[in-house]
């Protein structure tokens with residue numbers, strides 16, 4: 001039996017990126033919502049709710065990026081130059097918000113600066129990720145194993161729209177996270193914000209789904225021809241189901257459910273994009289088999305991934321479990 | 335604005351700039367993570383509060399340094415794709431998996447347990463908390479192992495083949511990972527990280543010994559740091575010497591540049607101590623040299639012949655002046671560290687370790703020396719590898735992304751501004767934390783009698799009242 005290593009790796013990388021999107025998504029979302037919570041005591045709790053886990057969340061981004069270089073070098077070598085400006089913007093945003101976690105507690109006078117760094121950096125990173133997603137969906141031309149488009153190709157109305165959509169979606173993850181993790185007036189405010197963010201996310205998903213098929217015949221065929229058209233029925237139904245769970249969770253004060261339902265929305269949206277793309281890794285120029293590194297590389301790293309990824313999931317869950325439950329506003333920083 | 339530069343040069347400048355900032359943080363946090371593990375272990379073992387207090391003091395500093403290491407590192411892992419895409423496409427199949435293992439086996443481990451280490455003291459028991467600290471320390475060492483293996487493979491590549499797409503493909507993973515320069519580089523770099531940390535801890539200890547406000551804690555850390563320095567500095571010099579011999583075998587041109595040997599010496603080469611490399615004329619002006627010593631060091635024989643750069647075409651020579659100077663800075667600082675270690679040993683023997691103000695001042699001056707030596711060492715290594723990225727196989731000029739100079743130039747400017755702002759502020763906060771010992775009023779606990787009884791740290795019996803202190 002021949003094992004299709006590129007396919008397995010495509011699944012692992014897809015998983016890493018998904019893990020990144022939903023995990024860093026909520027902590028970026030908390031940053032995006034920062035300006036809406038002007039009170040210091042609220043901000044302290046918001047920050048504390050994500051401080052113990054943000055670094056682990058962001059490591060999935062390193063796995064998604066670094067892993068791409070190892071297993072799909074051609075994709076890494078064409079996508080990143082094509083998305084040069086958004087990637088740099090994302091990195092700079094991540095710097096500002098990443099250091100804010102520590103800096104914010106090291107100063108009284110300049111704390112407002114690092115509040116802005118946290119909010120602005122989170123917003124910039126989310127926007128840049130969304131723009132990068134949009135630019136990828138539009139397609140990236142490749143010739144002679146190199147990106148062959150222009151330096152501003154990434155900037156289109158569509159990519160700006162996806163950029164904003166991701167900001168909105170992350171804000172939803174962030175607000176439902178706060179509903180789950182906080183108490184008192186902070187939680188109540190997050191709860192009202194969650195309603196708004198949920199509606200906005202649903203609208204954004206709708207626009208995205210209607211717009212995408214018309215960008216590229218491949219996507220149109222995928223969604224409107226048999227047998228894959230089945231997904232066109234199933235995915236929207238599941239989305240509505242998650243949406244219903246989210247709203248009823250908010251309404252009935254089931255504080256964990258909205259967050260879990262929001263994760264569901266993200267997973268469905270992500271699956272939808274995956275269905276559109278397959279089998280391309282750089283749409284619509286490079287397939288996962290064109291981009292794959294030789295089997296010696298894929299096999300060698302796969303051994304490690306099969307052993308280490310379950311371990312990582314185990315101790316990461318443990319770390320989340322240690323900090324389970326609502327954040328105690330009295331518990332300060334380290 | 336950037337039309338006059340070529341994209342390759344800008345991409346090199348960007349890489350050098352960002353990686354130089356990045357390495358500063360790991361160099362410190364690798365050593366500090368181990369130091370924290372030792373402090374916590376001592377606290378659990380001996381139950382002397384001073385260890386716990388030192389742990390909390392350094393933990394806050396560690397959190398800052400580590401955060402800066404993480405955000406500057408993420409930039410590195412994306413930069414290969416944005417600026418060095420051709421390199422990534424060609425070399426990805428070989429060094430990509432090594433970096434993949436680094437993420438899977440080290441980065442997740444550090445990140446997963448860092449939260450518990452920083453915030454979890456009163457949520458998990460002391461044993462588990464210590465375990466978390468250990469995992470963070472082990473994670474930093476695993477991380478160094480993989481990334482240095484990748485870097486060493488670029489210096490001394492082996493165990494690969496080429497495919498029809500022009501990619502390097504792995505033929506023998508064992509040979510790739512354990513390439514000839516890897517063991518030397520790993521030892522040299524980990525020792526460098528420990529020395530860097532020892533010097534910083536020593537400087538902070540020295541500062542507070544001079545201030546006389548917290549003699550027990552300052553004395554304890556000063557003594558620990560000086561032991562580390564005294565023991566590791568000579569080992570590092572020996573390791574560096576072995577490293578150089580290995581480099582001579584695998585990258586002789588780099589050694590010629592370090593030594594400043596423009597000419598071949600058929601019957602014994604001199605050791606050039608100082609001089610001004612004149613690359614255009616291919617000679618060292620005003621050289622101060624010791625005859626035949628270089629042959630003795632490198633070949634263990636006074637008259638052994640050594641080839642010079644006159645055997646290497648100009649376009650395959652690295653920029654000699656940079657390598658020549660950076661090597662001397664590193665070696666000079668190495669001997670200065672040895673000197674400080676020996677001096678502290680002498681003072682310890684004369685029971686003046688905690689009172690010799692000149693020693694404390696010297697330790698403070700040497701505080702940043704580790705960082706400078708680490709940077710100088712990396713410059714020697716990396717600039718000495720030029721004009722190749724994969725030594726002997728892939729030229730730097732053929733590694734760069736087909737990207738416009740304007741794009742690289744603007745991102746370079748953005749990185750420079752942001753790094754100086756952000757890491758400048760971080761360095762300021764770290765220095766401020768360092769100068770505030772004790773940071774916490776409860777830190778005075780049990781120090782009164784010691785201060786009156788003299789400032790030699792004595793075994794210290796006070797233990798904490800249960801629950802008297804939390805991780806914040």
Ligand code: HDD
Pocket residue numbers: 345346347349350353354356357418429481482484485488709712713716717720722723730
């Ligand atoms: C795994 C790979 C790797 C690792 C661990 C390092 N480097 Fe490197 N370095 C490169 C891979 C590389 C490279 C991609 O191969 C570069 C980019 C341009 C070049 O010529 O080589 C390079 C260039 C490069 C240059 C510019 C040389 C020149 O263009 O003349 C400097 C000064 C450094 N590096 C410094 C460092 C430092 C301070 C490091 C410590 C962390 C370091 N490098 C680790």
Ligand code: HEM
Pocket residue numbers: 055058059062353356357359360363364399400401402403404405406407408409410411441444445473474475477478481482523
């Ligand atoms: C070009 C080469 C390098 C790249 C691409 C790189 C990449 C990274 C990345 C992505 C991180 C953040 C990981 C996280 O999210 O937790 C990181 C942190 C780290 N790196 Fe690097 N790195 C490079 C060079 C080095 C070298 C040479 C060393 C040590 C010898 C090193 C040691 C570390 C350590 C110990 C950390 C943990 C954070 C810290 O201690 O500050 N790195 N690196």
Ligand code: HEM
Pocket residue numbers: 489515518519520522523525526527529530570571572573574575577578579581585588664665666667668669671704707708709710711712713714715716718
């Ligand atoms: C005094 C004696 C020392 C000698 C003879 C020595 C020798 C060397 C040599 C030959 C290299 C280049 C190896 C290569 O590129 O192949 C090197 C690199 C390096 N050195 Fe040193 N060194 C000394 C001291 C130090 C000290 C005190 C530090 C730091 C505290 C240090 C840190 C480094 C680093 C970080 C590198 C780059 C990484 C590597 O290639 O190992 N060295 N050293």
